[in-house]
Amino acid sequence: MSEELRTLSALELKKAFERRELSPVEVAADLLDHVQHHDHALNAWCLIDRETTLEIAKASEQRYLKGEAQGLLDGIPVAVKDVFLTPMWPTLKGSRTIDGASTLNKRSPATAALERHGYVPLGKTTTPEFGWKGVTDSPLCGPTNNPWDPSKTAGGSSGGSAAAVSACMAPLALGTDAGGSIRIPAGFCGIVGHKPTFGEVPHWPASPFGSLAHAGPMTRTVADAALMMQVLSETDPRDSQAAPQRGTDYLGALEGDLSGLRIAYSNNLGYVDVDPDIERACAAAVEVFRD
Template identity: 40%
Template sequence: MTTDLPYLSATAARALFDSRELSPVELMHALIDRAEQVEPHVNAFCEQLFDEALVQAEEAEQRYLGRGPAPRPLEGIPVAAKEKHAIAGRSLTEGSLVNKDVVAAESAPVIERIHAAGGIIHARTTTPEFSVAGFTHTPMWGVTRNPWNLAYSPGGSSGGSAAALAAGTTPLATASDIGGSTRGPAAFTGTVGYKAPYGRIPGMPPMSMDFYRGDGPMARTVDDTILLANMLIGPDVRDHTSLRPAITLPTQYPSVEGMRVALSIRLGCFVVEPEIEANTRAVARALETAGAIVEEIELPWTAEEIRLAVTTHFGTIMGAIVAQVAAGNEDLLAPYTRAFATQTASARTGATFVDGLRIETRMHRQLAEAMSGFDALLCPTSGVSAYPAGDDMLDGIVVDGQRLDHAAEALLTLPFNINNRCPVLAVPSGHASSGVPTGVQIVGHTYDDATVFRVGKAVEQPRPWDYTREHRPRV
């Protein structure tokens, strides 16, 4: 079992802890050994908390041996935390030299809940600077690479979390999503990411008020994603948008037989590479084999309207925050961050926030009308199979022979940040010719979280992407 421990699922680990066939200390040592092997190549961790983690693993072991309080739901399970999820008393740089001396005064809700559930945060994961990009590299931490092919990025901004999962250095990780920052990395690394509907999982102010974003879990399996999600869900007094009462996601679901699933390859306007389309259609066929009724639809969305809505939104909120934090220190920013600041500043002097809201509310209605009569929507997560590692892509990106002005336009994720009351589960769909995984999004009706997990479980069963000995990166 020792050689397989780094890729052991969290749910399997918990069962083995309960039966005393595995110790939390043994699992932690296996992950530390794995990190020492792969981190020089992958660079997913910006901070290692191994010494403290081993002490906590020993304490968890005593609980399983009946010496102390009963084990909690995540007792002894290692979790890698995205660095932007504050831990009281530790650095909170968001990957920026501008913030090199910042220390967090309090822990983020997701961190507090992991600790309260007995999870052990053994490492913190890399992001792009201020989480403003769909790839992961910074002047502070260097380049984070995709374990499946080191020439490529694991995506961003939760790229470090995704890379750690794929590399076998953690079974669970935290993520956040404001434009695809959970789902893009999940697609590029063959992992699972959950963009909860707005308010389901509490965040930290002031960004908790941004209705595009939300924190959430990543894992290698749907079951593990549910396990961590159930620990993170529920209201917090620091985030009055957080929903009450807390829900509990089921761990068992009926089959998808008789369910109606809408399939959209391009969401009206996106460019999608042929091998990604092929893998998406293979997922649709698997659902049909499982008894679902899949019908292809199209949406009336346009790239121009999405761009206008997004730039006015980011310009008003996230871009303004970055500009305030970096004021006077612009020379310390990464080139892509400077470009983001310039673009969002321009947006603040162009169309108004209300102009963006008009587009957003129209897109809300169009999605609701398109999904009427269906239980869920299936579409690709990304139109491009991979981003090159370390490339700022300031000149845009080519997707299926067509140049796009901005790398973010290659992701089919932003429409569901605009429609952020819809839960979205990102699951693997296959591999591209580069060896990098591809993924699909399962989109539910507003606040219908259980349905996306029901469909996700059905996708996972006939097309298993759990990391077996035959299906792992060779890093």
């Protein structure tokens, strides 16, 4: 598959599957080859299980052949940060202290929602131990490097997911964010990272970071982030703090009228010492929104 096809968005892949121009197996196999050939420079992935991924992709391919596509993401490859429970793979959170067998046969709300919509899990992406810092390295997996310059960090704690998406190893990825763990690596790696309002995306088990910790999408396009939010925001009874589902049409909202929208901005929150270069960059961004 050409490099151009690896840069297709999830929405574009879905259309290609529906038209039978591409197959989920073809796409998954090519992305796995891409990971195999290039991840040695990045260390974005901590678990790849080609056989299981292709088995799930084959089931998706059969659904398309029967005209029975499942949900919004059928056949779409997704990178899963290794803090989300996946029934077929252990969840180790970058730590040597977790018994991987104890995490099997369980699903986080996010992976359960993705599964309902037919996703193809490509593997688990790296995280610092327990996702606790703004760079991605751990005693279990080592450091994750930035696709733009492997001598630099990918950021963290969702650095593996950010690097994988940025390097066109996956169109979509799951991340979590308490103090910037989606936003920092998204910024460092040049992708879209969204920290949703707390409770908008159900999360279980509860994070030790409490209400600071949110699950969210990491993608290469805003439309793909909206598509993921359409799926991830589905209700899950295991999260007692989740907001009632509002039926938001995230994709439709991208086409909405922005007139009358107001955005609050503070350059220092009244007390923070901000580097002048950062303050100028943020002020320029504020002007874009104002315009």
